[in-house]
Amino acid sequence: MGVTTAVRDAVAKAAADLGYVKDIRAHALKATSTSTIGIVVRTVRLDFYAELIAAMQDRLEALGYSTALTAASDGDHHATGAFGRILGLRPDAIIVASGRIPSRSIEAVGAQVPVTAIGPTSTSKLVGSVADDGSGTDALAQLITDAGHQKIGVVMYSRARSITLSRRSRLLWEALERRGLEPFPVKASSRADGVDPEDLRESLNRITALMCPNDPTLIAAWNLLDSWGVQVPDDLALTGYDGLGQVATPVFGLTTWRQDVAAMAEAATRQTLDRIAAPNTKPQHVLVQGSLLRGRTV
Structure with missing residues (x-):
């Protein structure tokens, strides 16, 4: 059943009386949100990326988000293709975990949607980062x-x-x-x-x-x-x-x-969700400390 003209007029008058101003950004975000987070990794074959993906997917899917995963290996050509595939899904944000994608490629995408990079340290004003502290x-x-x-x-x-x-x-x-x-x-x-x-x-x-x-x-x-x-x-x-x-x-x-992958995944997903909820939030640059494993190879 549609809303009658009388009801719409009453709501508009009440809003005017209260001094309501429509938030265009919030309205656009709500209208275009896909509840999808893109994840771009170097490969799924290495344990670091496999554990990272699993931890992020568990966290995001528990909050009602879908995840779209793709891999990008070397250079601008692969990065452009990977980002193109993800952007075609209109994601709310993208998390990148690949030390082989040039920072300029990541920042270009960061100008379009919120992006958090896991791996390389960064001081970018467009892209958030989560990295091992070295x-x-x-x-x-x-x-x-x-x-x-x-x-x-x-x-x-x-x-x-x-x-x-x-x-x-x-x-x-x-x-x-x-x-x-x-x-x-x-x-x-x-x-x-x-x-x-x-x-x-x-x-x-x-x-x-x-x-x-x-x-x-x-x-x-x-x-x-x-x-x-x-x-x-x-x-x-x-x-x-x-x-x-x-x-x-x-x-x-x-x-x-x-490396504390669980902490890195948590920091990346938390920052990503914060920037989706508040688009004007500045990117954060987080460092995570790991721990020594003393084995038999020394």
């Missing part, structure tokens, strides 16, 4: 030097390969330098997360420990070492970063830094 690199450097190692290699990722891993490689390097050591660079693989086999083999007579910016890189290095008959940690000690999934269990015994 303290794990210093803790691991202290651990490896306390174990008596002086000749230490660091797997170096380029910024073009991964913004997050490149920054972490640099932080590991700087943490060793602060302790008076001269680290030795070991090339990362040009394909998947890992080390360049030839460069690692050539490094074996120069280093007694290798620091990896994530656990998949550690596992890849360990597999190579095992195939060459090199014992971990007797011949070469290894450290990783992430501390997630099955590889972080005592059975594997990795020495690594556990």
Whole structure:
């Protein structure tokens, strides 16, 4: 049944008497809201992203939101396609978790909808961020030097390969330098997360420990070492970063830094929901601390 003209006129008069002013932004938001949050990740194959996705989906879906997931790997081309797919669904906001998407691509989307990035640290005025605070690199450097190692290699990722891993490689390097050591660079693989086999083999007579910016890189290095008959940690000690999934269990015994994915997911979803509810809310930049896992690889 429609509303009669008399009723509409009465409501309009009451509103005028009360000094009511229509909130155009709120009305538009209500009219266009899809209750959908887009999630863009680097890959679903790594434990970090899998656990992050699960934690965010649980939180968002419990509040009545649907989630739309897509993956974007390298560079602007993949990022444009991934964002295009998500924006086509008219999401209320987007959460990005990929160290391989250039910040300029993320900020371009942040000018259209609220965006929160998980991974790289940021000072953007358009995009919120949630990141590991980097303290794990210093803790691991202290651990490896306390174990008596002086000749230490660091797997170096380029910024073009991964913004997050490149920054972490640099932080590991700087943490060793602060302790008076001269680290030795070991090339990362040009394909998947890992080390360049030839460069690692050539490094074996120069280093007694290798620091990896994530656990998949550690596992890849360990597999190579095992195939060459090199014992971990007797011949070469290894450290990783992430501390997630099955590889972080005592059975594997990795020495690594556990990122607090639950806290990162909570901070990202909370900020995202706050910005949906109040579009003028400024993006926040949150740092999350993890914890050391002492295993058998050092």
